[in-house]
Amino acid sequence: MAQLIQDLFNAQRTEIDPTAxxxxxxxxxxxxxSLWHGYTSMLEDFARPVGAQRQLARVASLFESVPELPSDAGDDPARIEAAIRRAGEEIRREYGENDFGMDRLNRAERAEAGVGEMSKRQYNKRFRLLRRMEAKLARVVHEQRRREVTVTGKGALAHTLPYELFAADPGTAAFIAYLTARANMRSVFTNGRQRRPYDEVADALFQRLRAEPERTDWYAIAHVHPTAEVLGHVPDDDLIRLLVRWNHFLREVAELLEDAWNRCRLERTTMIVRPGNDSSTWNQAAQAWSTARAHWFALLTELGEEEILDRVCPGKVPRLMAADVAYWHRMSGGGLHPDTYVWADLPLPWEVLRGEADCPRSLVEAVCRRHGVDPVAGGWTGPRPAAEAVRFRRTPELVHGVAVADPLMASALRSAGVFSGQGKRAAAQEWL
Known part of the structure; x- marks a missing residue:
């Protein structure tokens, strides 16, 4: 990304100060x-859901009323649902009628409905296909929603920016692109803190914006970097627009967290993964909740609406920790993060947002004091102080979170199953 920004500034003949x-x-x-191998083994995009292209092609071949659709239709839930409904009309099946024993038509009912010429076998084939299509549609919607949560959890609202707004000012675009790229880096297997996105390069780019505030699009930057300084340049109407979006997103993430919680209750007092826990979904949603909550707090503070927190102050949501990482913490003289104890003593966030549990700011402050946590500095009752820039460190090649020397070694280790914990020990030992 730094290379692309240099190319952009050179093409635009943009003057760059020595620090930047x-x-x-x-x-x-x-x-x-700049590297001799010129490639990376790391994925350069978030995993995308598998669409319903294959199923739509099958529907088009079995149902005369459904035309062949372009390949991108398989990623559009609305078009998938429309195809299912249209095909269902052909066999007199209502959308949602999926009970194979109760909802199918018998011979007399098929004759009465005008599809008596169709054999029982052909009718059942079409009924089964549409039933599977509805299940596929539900999976597509869920996975798209999960991907949206993952992308937003990493890069906030950067992906929602219209290109015209993003590209209006080269300096604004450079800062947003770099900070988002840093935020999108994968987590590292460590018993310490993850690397913060805001590093010395991001700070240098931000100082350029601060030097020319009249040219900078502060509203665009507020999508990814909601500091008090940034939000202070944004009109109230735009701040309210952002607040509404984050309100809506918080509720979406809360539903995803609740669903993961209900499918397999977590060990809330430790947040250590147990067999059966969907740690991937929970951790993606927890990160998204943290991002959305931080933006929400910052916007409420800038708009002077902090009294809302006196009534509704949902707590933070910790990520699930692998047992080996927890053991590493204990062996190195650490233990559970104090935030885990605060989380365990507060009402569940989705219950708070639905009004089923009271969680005012006074309760959060009391629980924080009980566990020796600063509610302000810890981000429990308000926006965190602006983070200082950290030193730049190159992006590592990772194999299941473990940094390795280069992409060739990363590919070999990954194919051998090293660090995966999935029972590929024989392959790993043979390679080593």
Missing amino acids: AAALDKAAEHSLR
Whole structure:
């Protein structure tokens, strides 16, 4: 990303101050264009749901009323549902009638409905297909929703910015792109803190914006970097628009968290993964909740609506921790993070948002004091203080969270099953 920003500034003949130029040079030294192998083993996009293209093609071949659809229709829930409904009309099946014993038509009912010429076998084939299509549609919707939560949890609302707004000012675009790229990096297997996105390169780019505030699109930056300084440049109408979006997103994430919670109750007092826990879904949703909550708090504070927190102050949601990481913490003299104890003593966030449980700011402050946590500095009752820029470090090649030397070794280790914990020990030992 640093290399692309340099290319952009050169193409735009944009003047770069020495500090920003030095920071970009430092980061661009490690771009793929500068490395001898010129590639990375890391995925460069978030996993996308498998669409219903194959099922739609099958529907078009069995139902005369359904035309062949373009390939992108398989990723559009509305078009998938429309195809299911249209095909259902052909065999007189209502959408949602999926009970194979109760909802199928017998011979007399098929004759009465005008599909008596169709054999029982052909009718059952079509009924089964539409039933499977509805199940597939539900999976597509769920996975798309989960991907949206994952992307937003990492990069906030950067992906929702219209291109015209994003690209109106090169400096604004450079800062948003770099900070989002940093935020999108995968987590590292560690018993310490993850690397913060806001590093010395991001800070240098931000200082350029601060020097030219009249050219900067602060509303666009507020989508990803809601500090008090940034929000102070944004009109109240735009702040309210962002607040409404984050309100809606918080409720969506709360539903996903509740669903993961109900499918397999977690060990709330430790947040250590147990067999059967869907840790991937929970951790993605927990990160999204943290991001949305931080933006929500910052916007409420800037709008002067902090009294809302006196009535409704939903707590933070910790990620699930692998047992080996928890053991690593204990062996290195640490233990559970104090936030885990606070989380365990507060009402569940989805119950708070639905009004089923009271969680005012006074309760959160009392629980924090009981466990020796600063409610303000810890981000429990308000926005966190603006983070200071951290030192730039190159993006590592990771194999299941473990940093390795280069992408060739990463590919070999990954194929051998090293660090996966999935029972590929024989392959790993043979490779080693």
